Amino acid sequence: MGIIDSHEALRELVGEAAERTQKKIIDHIDEHARTLIAHSPFVLLATSAPDGSCDVSPRGDPAGSVLVLDDRTLVLADRPGNKLIDSFRNIVDNPHAGLLFLVPGMNETLRVNGRAHLVSDAPYFDRLVVRGKRPQLAVVVEVRELYMHCAKAFLRSSLWDPATWPERASLPTMGTILRDQMALPxxxxxxxxxxxxxxxHTQY
Known part of the structure; x- marks a missing residue:
């Protein structure tokens, strides 16, 4: 097995990133990032525990719901969920977080890395209200790295092309999965x- 266990071995195999690729990483939210964030209804939040175990959580809201407080600060409202709070427990113990913003129909994505913390109230919470519901919690991310990710993954997967989507009837429903995994009656x-x-009835 060709196990790669060092940075040197990895670079020897993959090579160095182009100078242009390295230069695209910035440390703030510019006007283009603001536009994409304003049009993104779906973002993935990645966190990790001190022991290195990881979690990626999908976050969905109407486009424009993620607040840009200034050129280095983002806010994501929490909405009712399963109460496992994996992401939040990780943030409390290890504040490093990554975000991946998607815009429907756009093959490029926006990546953000930074430090996160949780807040239970702030003056801007009134701006996080959706359908009359004010969140109890929000994630504040202090941006350290921000850059565009190229379209290759979406082009390879044809994610936005309905012709490539499987017939929904060929996939198990959530009820089927839970019944079988949990042996429910x-x-x-x-x-x-x-x-x-x-x-x-419990989206917000």
Whole structure:
């Protein structure tokens, strides 16, 4: 097995990043990043625990819901979820976080790395209200690195091309998955109905 266990071996295999690639990394939120963040309804939040275990959590809200407080500070509201709080426990113990912003139909993505902390209230919470619901918690990210990620992954995957999407009927429903994984006595149809009802009425 060709196990790579050093930076030197990795660089020998992959090579060095082009100077242009290195120069695209900036330490602030410029006007273009502001525009993309304002149009992004979906962001992935990556965190890690002190022991190195990682977590990536999807965050979705109407486009424009992520606040740009200044050229180095972002705020993401928390919405009702499963209460496992994996990301939040990680942030409390290890403040390093990464964000990946997606804009529907756009193959390039915006990557942000920085230091995160949690807040339970602040004057800007009123700007985080969606559908009349004010969040109880928000993630504040102090930007250290920001850069555009090229389109290759999305072009290879054809993510936005409906012609490549699988037929939904060929995939198990959430109810089916939970029934089988948790050995639940309810039918998959009953679970799906309950899940859909809860999702519709507890988004915010």
């Amino acid at each position: 309810m039918s998959a149809a009953e679970l799906d109905a309950n899940l859909n009802e809860r999702a519709l």
